[in-house]
Amino acid sequence: MHDTSTAAAAAPFWRTKSLDEMDPAEWESLCDGCGRCCLVKLQDEDTDAIAYTDIGCKLLDDFGCRCRNYPDRQAQVPDCVRLTPQTVRALDWLPPSCGYRLVEEGRDLYWWHPLVSGDPESVHAAGVSVRGKVAALEDELPLEDFIDHMVRWPLRLPRGAVRRKARG
Ligand code: SF4
Numbered sequence: 042m043h044d045t046s047t048a049a050a051a052a053p054f055w056r057t058k059s060l061d062e063m064d065p066a067e068w069e070s071l072c073d074g075c076g077r078c079c080l081v082k083l084q085d086e087d088t089d090a091i092a093y094t095d096i097g098c099k100l101l102d103d104f105g106c107r108c109r110n111y112p113d114r115q116a117q118v119p120d121c122v123r124l125t126p127q128t129v130r131a132l133d134w135l136p137p138s139c140g141y142r143l144v145e146e147g148r149d150l151y152w153w154h155p156l157v158s159g160d161p162e163s164v165h166a167a168g169v170s171v172r173g174k175v176a177a178l179e180d181e182l183p184l185e186d187f188i189d190h191m192v193r194w195p196l197r198l199p200r201g202a203v204r205r206k207a208r209g
């Protein structure tokens with residue numbers, strides 16, 4: 042006979058809780074630290090379509106891939122989107138690797154997520170983070186140059202990262 046109560050107790054929170062049920066510490070830990078959502082995005086005036094660029098927000102630490110002033114970010118960057126369960130459901134530009142998007146879609150976290158690997162470096166080793174991919178920060182380039190920096194990779198999963206999950 043299976044002890045289902047023990048199995049349920051052992052299951053990690055992101056498999057058993059919805060985004061709405063997570064406590065603040067669980068919520069924050071669901072971010073894998075990839076930094077993809079901190080890339081500047083451009084919106085087409087006619088279609089509203091969103092395109093990523095490889096330009097980082099002015100507060101992005103492009104090596105650590107974290108915000109350099111997370112507690113005060115919205116005072117300094119008013120259009121920084123504060124993720125909540127509601128915004129996660131509404132945003133169509135969250136990367137497919139994003140921990141919030143994965144849980145909202147009922148999917149498991151990938152092997153590189155620090156909650157799974159136990160190592161905050163694994164998101165970089167997997168090629169999922171923006172480390173080494175940020176061309177400039179937004180205050181280092183004129184606005185008219187941004188359009189030359191449109192990229193598609195933030196909305197894709199790195200192939201090698203997915204292969205490793207399949208083996209693992
Ligand atoms: S895309 Fe998701 S997992 Fe990556 S930094 Fe943004 S919130 Fe965190």
Ligand code: SF4
Nearest residue numbers: 079098101108114121
């Ligand atoms: S203010 Fe911080 S959290 Fe917000 S987009 Fe910029 S780097 Fe990311």
